[in-house]
Amino acid sequence: MLLRILDRLEEILISVCMAVAVALIFVAVVHRFSLTVSADLVGFARAHEMPWLQDTARSTFRFINSLKLTWAQEACIYLFVWMAKFGAAYGVRLGIHVGVDILAESLQGRARKVLTTIAMSGGILFTGIITWIGTDFVWHIWKGGQISPDLEMPMWIIYLAVPLGSALMCFRFVQALYLYLTTGYIAHHDHGAVDGIEDEAEIASEGKA
Amino acid sequence: MTALIIFAILAILLVTGMPVSIALGLTVFTFLFGFTEIPMDSIALKLFTGIEKFEIMAIPFFILAGNFLTHGGVAKRMIRFATSLVGHWYGGMGMAAVMACALFAAISGSSPATVMAVGSIMIPAMVKQGYPPHFGVGSIATAGGLGILIPPSIVMVMYAVATSGMVVTGPNGEAVKSASIGTLFMAGVIPGLMLAAMLAATTWHRARKNNYPRMPRASWGERWRAFRQSVWGLMLIVIIMGGIYGGIFTPTEAAAVSAVYAFVIAVFVYKDITLREVPRVLLSSAAMSAMLLYIITNAVMFAFILTSEQIPQAMSDWIVDLGLGKIGFLLVVNLLLLGIGMVMEPSAIVLIMAPILYPVAVKLGVDPVHFGIMMVVNMEIGLCTPPVGLNLYVGSAISKLGLTQVSKAVSPWLLTALMFLIVITYIPEITLFLPRLLGMN
Amino acid sequence: QNPIIIKFSHVVAPDTPKGKGAAKFKELAEQYTDGKVKVEIYPNSQLYKDKEELEALQLGAVQMLAPSLAKFGPLGVQQFELFDLPMLFKDRDDLRKITEGEVGKTLLGMLDAKGIKGLAYWDNGFKIMTANSPVVHTDDFLGLKMRIQSSKILEAQFEALGAVPQVMAFSEVYQALQTGVVDGTENTPSNTYTQRVNEVQKYATVSNHGYIGYAVIVNKAFWDGLPEDVRTNLDKAMAESTEYANSIAEEENKTALEAMRADGATEFHDQTEEERAEWFEVLKPVHEEMADRIGADLIQQAYAELGIQ
Ligand code: NA
Ligand code: NA
Numbered sequence: 001m002l003l004r005i006l007d008r009l010e011e012i013l014i015s016v017c018m019a020v021a022v023a024l025i026f027v028a029v030v031h032r033f034s035l036t037v038s039a040d041l042v043g044f045a046r047a048h049e050m051p052w053l054q055d056t057a058r059s060t061f062r063f064i065n066s067l068k069l070t071w072a073q074e075a076c077i078y079l080f081v082w083m084a085k086f087g088a089a090y091g092v093r094l095g096i097h098v099g100v101d102i103l104a105e106s107l108q109g110r111a112r113k114v115l116t117t118i119a120m121s122g123g124i125l126f127t128g129i130i131t132w133i134g135t136d137f138v139w140h141i142w143k144g145g146q147i148s149p150d151l152e153m154p155m156w157i158i159y160l161a162v163p164l165g166s167a168l169m170c171f172r173f174v175q176a177l178y179l180y181l182t183t184g185y186i187a188h189h190d191h192g193a194v195d196g197i198e199d200e201a202e203i204a205s206e207g208k209a
Numbered sequence: 210m211t212a213l214i215i216f217a218i219l220a221i222l223l224v225t226g227m228p229v230s231i232a233l234g235l236t237v238f239t240f241l242f243g244f245t246e247i248p249m250d251s252i253a254l255k256l257f258t259g260i261e262k263f264e265i266m267a268i269p270f271f272i273l274a275g276n277f278l279t280h281g282g283v284a285k286r287m288i289r290f291a292t293s294l295v296g297h298w299y300g301g302m303g304m305a306a307v308m309a310c311a312l313f314a315a316i317s318g319s320s321p322a323t324v325m326a327v328g329s330i331m332i333p334a335m336v337k338q339g340y341p342p343h344f345g346v347g348s349i350a351t352a353g354g355l356g357i358l359i360p361p362s363i364v365m366v367m368y369a370v371a372t373s374g375m376v377v378t379g380p381n382g383e384a385v386k387s388a389s390i391g392t393l394f395m396a397g398v399i400p401g402l403m404l405a406a407m408l409a410a411t412t413w414h415r416a417r418k419n420n421y422p423r424m425p426r427a428s429w430g431e432r433w434r435a436f437r438q439s440v441w442g443l444m445l446i447v448i449i450m451g452g453i454y455g456g457i458f459t460p461t462e463a464a465a466v467s468a469v470y471a472f473v474i475a476v477f478v479y480k481d482i483t484l485r486e487v488p489r490v491l492l493s494s495a496a497m498s499a500m501l502l503y504i505i506t507n508a509v510m511f512a513f514i515l516t517s518e519q520i521p522q523a524m525s526d527w528i529v530d531l532g533l534g535k536i537g538f539l540l541v542v543n544l545l546l547l548g549i550g551m552v553m554e555p556s557a558i559v560l561i562m563a564p565i566l567y568p569v570a571v572k573l574g575v576d577p578v579h580f581g582i583m584m585v586v587n588m589e590i591g592l593c594t595p596p597v598g599l600n601l602y603v604g605s606a607i608s609k610l611g612l613t614q615v616s617k618a619v620s621p622w623l624l625t626a627l628m629f630l631i632v633i634t635y636i637p638e639i640t641l642f643l644p645r646l647l648g649m650n
Numbered sequence: 651q652n653p654i655i656i657k658f659s660h661v662v663a664p665d666t667p668k669g670k671g672a673a674k675f676k677e678l679a680e681q682y683t684d685g686k687v688k689v690e691i692y693p694n695s696q697l698y699k700d701k702e703e704l705e706a707l708q709l710g711a712v713q714m715l716a717p718s719l720a721k722f723g724p725l726g727v728q729q730f731e732l733f734d735l736p737m738l739f740k741d742r743d744d745l746r747k748i749t750e751g752e753v754g755k756t757l758l759g760m761l762d763a764k765g766i767k768g769l770a771y772w773d774n775g776f777k778i779m780t781a782n783s784p785v786v787h788t789d790d791f792l793g794l795k796m797r798i799q800s801s802k803i804l805e806a807q808f809e810a811l812g813a814v815p816q817v818m819a820f821s822e823v824y825q826a827l828q829t830g831v832v833d834g835t836e837n838t839p840s841n842t843y844t845q846r847v848n849e850v851q852k853y854a855t856v857s858n859h860g861y862i863g864y865a866v867i868v869n870k871a872f873w874d875g876l877p878e879d880v881r882t883n884l885d886k887a888m889a890e891s892t893e894y895a896n897s898i899a900e901e902e903n904k905t906a907l908e909a910m911r912a913d914g915a916t917e918f919h920d921q922t923e924e925e926r927a928e929w930f931e932v933l934k935p936v937h938e939e940m941a942d943r944i945g946a947d948l949i950q951q952a953y954a955e956l957g958i959q
Contacts, residue, residue, distance in 0.1 A: 014492065015488050015492045017495070018494060021269070022273060026466060029457070029465070029466055073263050077261055077263055080266055080502070081257075081261065083495050084498070087496050088500065088502075091496050094496055097231070097503070098500070098602045099223070099226045099228045099231075103224045103225070122231050122232070123227060126231045130256060133250070136253070137253040137254070140250075159257050162257055
């Protein structure tokens with residue numbers, strides 16, 4: 001039950017980070033574009049002596065310009081940092097991380113089991129170390145009192161993604177190893193399975209336009 | 210010696226089959242604990258800052274856009290159109306895919322993003338049409354490399370930045386101006402189109418040799434219908450190209466805009482997916498992006514170890530000591546970059562190696578622009594060589610094939626790219642023609 | 651006996667003023683200490699990037715840096731944003747009154763709390779304004795999209811001018827200026843030239859409206875742990891290399907300006923006294939606006955030294 005909640009939280013977090021980051025940059029682009037258009041309009045109205053248009057355009061410009069979005073890029077980067085760290089953990093559950101599988105593929109039985117166990121333990125070890133160093137690092141940053149340049153947010157909160165994400169990833173590797181040792185199951189994400197493409201590719205392959 | 214230890218550790222970890230990102234990271238730690246006095250804390254920094262760059266954010270955006278296009282029926286309509294045009298040729302869909310990569314490269318500065326955008330649409334479709342999976346992956350993973358050769362290109366920007374302001378002298382002691390970004394972009398056009406043509410030819414040749422299924426020729430009416438249905442997707446190219454070159458947004462922002470555009474088309478125009486399915490698309494895009502960003506983070510950390518052990522510098526000293534002429538030097542540079550390209554990520558390589566190799570190249574009379582394009586082509590190949598090759602990872606992710614199989618699958622096209630590299634290296638005119646025509650130096 | 655190693659990391663090329671200054675310091679420091687100190691220089695962000703180097707210094711991974719003054723705000727010492735204030739310094743003499751006077755010393759002292767010891771100020775130079783339309787008068791900026799690096803002061807500066815500040819990643823600036831995503835930017839002549847911004851900007855005004863500089867800093871614990879005589883010799887080496895770095899910076903800016911004028915792609919305008927007064931009028935309010943961040947007292951102290959009313 002608790003695990004289910006963790007799974008869902010993980011999924012919601014990374015999806016929301018993705019959605020918000022995209023929306024933010026899109027809005028920033030639209031914002032800048034509207035500013036350009038209204039500024040051009042002011043110029044156009046001035047050149048053609050259309051005072052009413054000039055006033056409307058100018059107040060539109062002022063209104064849009066009063067919304068400040070200079071922080072959007074920074075926010076996007078930090079959202080993606082969070083998405084990347086937690087998404088990597090989610091990826092372990094999915095089996096999305098690619099490796100060089102030549103040797104494992106060519107081995108059978110016990111040797112294969114040992115090799116795969118080593119490989120998965122490597123994941124546990126690495127993410128475990130990162131969790132440890134990351135915590136220490138966040139502690140340093142917290143003491144240092146750094147803030148981000150645009151949002152002026154404490155950097156330790158942003159960097160918290162590293163130890164938290166790694167801890168979760170470590171847990172996911174432990175889970176995966178446990179699952180492998182007990183059931184022999186290894187997650188292999190089927191990245192290629194895209195809904196809607198199957199039947200369509202069929203049509204395409206039959207050459208019907 | 211140090212280099213040998215590092216690469217030996219990496220190789221051992223890799224063959225266990227652990228994720229490449231983990232192997233890179235563990236190599237760094239093993240080396241840190243066992244062989245050097247670099248403080249651990251300095252490594253921690255790289256973990257945080259490795260992906261803190263806005264340009265890298267184009268990767269998740271393009272992945273999301275690609276997923277919306279694929280899930281949302283834009284892709285299938287574009288496939289129908291491309292297929293109606295060239296599907297009756299040998300390897301027609303493969304050639305259409307190469308063409309799509311070239312087109313997409315003109316709107317994206319990143320190669321893995323190009324592989325993702327075109328591959329996620331074309332690879333499954335090609336499999337359905339009866340091509341073996343390795344055929345689609347091979348052609349698209351390699352053609353996706355065009356992303357950094359056809360402008361815009363993040364790697365070219367990196368090269369220009371890494372060499373700008375360097376005071377270097379030519380063979381006769383004269384001062385030589387470093388390459389500008391604009392000139393590099395222009396210089397990439399002809400080589401880009403040429404490589405696209407060569408890859409398409411390879412596709413055709415292999416399809417013909419293996420007698421892969423061809424499709425019945427579509428009538429002009431069918432083609433027109435296919436065009437009309439796919440126009441929303443084709444519009445994206447216009448919007449992105451127009452937006453970037455018309456000064457509405459930057460290439461990275463363009464990626465976000467195309468994601469939103471693709472979302473709107475998929476959900477509200479074609480209605481192939483419902484709003485309730487959107488979170489699922491977001492989730493799978495996030496997972497895929499995270500995997501790539503995780504590799505980048507660890508590749509940055511790995512590059513840091515190489516740099517702080519002065520390995521790239523030692524290599525370039527060694528080259529200079531060899532006392533090679535221009536021809537020999539360029540050959541060695543290519544071999545060196547291909548070697549490093551196997552294990553490192555392009556922007557890191559360019560940032561580290563360009564300042565080292567560039568002065569030597571200019572001293573030997575190599576044009577800065579030509580040298581830049583040569584480096585880019587090397588990086589392109591490096592993206593498709595194991596064990597660290599982002600195009601391979603993306604290709605593997607899309608095609609359900611393992612990294613080993615994908616690495617094998619790209620080899621015919623990679624061979625073509627290598628031939629192309631030789632041509633580009635020794636015939637600078639191909640690179641320099643267009644910039645000269647436009648009066649850039 | 652093993653020499654004391656100072657790792658001096660910076661983010662620019664070895665042949666820039668900062669790079670040459672670092673090389674000079676290495677030469678002098680090793681000479682004055684009779685080889686008791688060895689300085690290793692890591693240029694071009696080889697070890698640490700812009701965003702990482704301060705943390706690396708605090709952690710003791712490197713001993714010496716010369717970061718841009720703008721980096722100290724995010725570190726938690728916002729008083730350094732004083733240097734970003736537009737129209738604060740008329741010229742180099744004005745600047746020296748601050749960097750070599752009490753204000754400069756006070757500011758460097760504030761770094762102590764962060765485990766950092768500030769040694770000297772190195773110049774990059776005074777800024778010029780560039781755009782694709784003439785930027786002579788303040789109302790020329792109305793509606794222009796101007797690229798800035800993240801900074802609240804620079805944001806306020808361009809807002810005061812009626813422009814729209816845009817934060818943009820460095821690697822996208824060139825193309826953004828070329829295509830018109832942004833209309834203009836500001837930088838020192840040497841930066842403008844080496845980053846090739848002049849290739850894609852039609853107009854430039856030599857306005858000297860702002861300043862870009864660096865502070866040479868060391869890890870405080872490391873510095874305090876050095877033997878007295880070594881520190882004295884290093885101070886001497888630093889003073890001399892500071893002078894050297896600053897003279898090179900001035901020279902580079904002059905050369906860059908000449909080269910860009912000769913190039914002809916950009917039309918240069920030299921600001922007149924009246925125009926400067928006009929800019930001052932519009933930009934001075936930014937000082938008040940930002941007083942809460944920087945500290946009203948500090949600004950007043952600077953005014954006193956500079957004779958600003
Ligand atoms: Na491109
Ligand atoms: Na590679």
